[in-house]
Amino acid sequence: MRIPSRVIGGALVVTLLTQLTACGTIFYPDRRGQIDGKVDPAIAVLDAIGILFYVIPGLVAFGVDFATGAIYYPRGETAQVDPAKLRNAITPDGKVDNLKLQAILESELGQRLPLDDPRLIQHRGSAEQLASLGLAPAA
Structure with missing residues (x-):
């Protein structure tokens, strides 16, 4: 054939x-x-x-x-919040208050982030991460 x-x-x-x-x-x-x-x-x-x-x-x-320029990754938008302002969202026992954190992020970034979404996965931090932010770990 x-x-x-x-x-x-x-x-x-x-x-x-x-x-x-x-x-x-x-x-x-x-x-x-x-x-x-x-x-x-x-x-x-x-x-x-x-x-x-x-x-x-x-x-x-x-x-x-x-x-x-199509071979390059697109430029991402990043936002940073001063760690001192984030201290208000940490309760005295060292846990994060999602409502306060959401209010801080909304005022700083101008966007409402769904921190109460059940699909949100929260990770535990370490003492080194807290120290890098100038926070003392509390038990």
Whole structure:
């Protein structure tokens, strides 16, 4: 059984077109326009796989992702609250009052965080973490 040359040619064209496009640009079009940042390893690996199979299209994929900025993680928004203000949310027995903490975070960050959500997972801290915040551990 011979496969017609059109099918082989069509498969080759589809393969080359998929390799000529950059993975980050396809998967994360919202990341385009970034200048720098941390490189997303998943996108870098996908581009590197392109180099393994087809050298030139793989290099083009890397070039396009770096040029458009789609290879970088998106910039995250961070917020910080002064640890001195968070002391008001700690009860004398060393436990955190979620209502007070929620009020402090809402006034400082301008966002209401659902600290009373039953899906919220709370982790215990250590004495070192308290010391780094300038708090004395209480038993």
